[in-house]
Amino acid sequence: MILRAGKVLLILIYSAILTMGCGAKEVKTKPISPKTEIQSETPQYTSSIRKEDCQLCGDGKGTLLPAYWGENNLGIIDLNQFQLAHIEINPYETWGKYTKEDYGRSSTDLINTGEGGLSVWGTTDLDRGYYSGEIFLSPSxxxxxxxxxxxxxxxxxxxIVSKGGEPYFNIGIINFKTKGIRLLEExxxxxxxxxxxxxxxYVETIRQDExxxxxDLLIFYCPPRFTE
Structure with missing residues (x-):
């Protein structure tokens, strides 16, 4: 009797498994059509300048940019006129050769490219690796x-120019090593x-009712302290 009951129990368990298998539905995935493509977003701004003629990713002809490309330095750039002020925190000799000299001094520069352009003054400390200065803005x-x-x-x-948002100033910071430009914002x-x-x-002051x-700029050279 015990043997017969065991056989009955096994038969019942096997029948239950078969019933579950029959009730299961096959899940079919819809194949992705080869014609399905991710559509690229239409650029907000367009330019007739070809890549090889671009001042940033091209040859940079007609500006001072090629003289500074590759330097681990920054600059202040006017995007309307593509004029720039070079900030030499890391000193380089002619032809882009980096030099490690103990200068023991700081330098102060004043640059003014005319109305609507760059108006900058600042002090660079080569030994300590920082720059402190001011950018003066006009309504233009x-x-x-x-x-x-x-x-x-x-x-x-x-x-460089993001979509939407408030109007930008035409002044930005350019990295000569990465060729990246970041526009300054209020x-x-x-x-x-x-x-x-x-x-x-960003600062605003009232002088003579105007x-x-x-x-106010403060730039520090601070590469990673711990590298593999």
Missing amino acids: NVLDVSQAAQFLCTDCLNK HVTAFMSDDYYVSCE KEQGF
């Missing part, structure tokens, strides 16, 4: 995308640019 220091498009290709133009007080920390506080605008 507003980014004109149509002017910037005369120097930049479509890809570079859209990388509500962005600091950012990193590769090995550099850039403090860029509003003056600008940015």
Whole structure:
């Protein structure tokens, strides 16, 4: 009797397994059509400048940029006129050769490229690796995308100028090592640019009943301390 009951129990368990298998439904996945493609987003801004003629990703002809490419330094750039102020925290000799000399001094520079252009003064301490300065703005220091498009290709133009938001100033920070440009904004007080920390506080002052605008800059060279 015990043997017969065991056989009955096994038969019941086997029948239950078969019933579960019959009730299960096969889940079929719909194959992805080879025609399905991710459509690229249409750029907001367009430029007639070809990549090889672009001042940023091309040859940079007609500007001082080729003389500084590859340096681990920053600069201040006017995107409307593509004029720049070179900040030499890391000193280089002719033909881009880096030099490690004990300068033991600091230098102060004043650059003014005319109305609507760059108006900058600052002090660079080579030994301690920092720059402190000011950018003076006028009402005409507003980014004109149509002017910037005369120097930049479509890809570079859209990388620099984000979609939407408030109007930008035409002044930015350029990294000669990465060829990246970050436009200065009223509500962005600091950012990193590769090995550099850039403090860029927007300031407004009233002098003789007139509003003056600008940015207080403090730039530190601070590469990673611990590397593999």
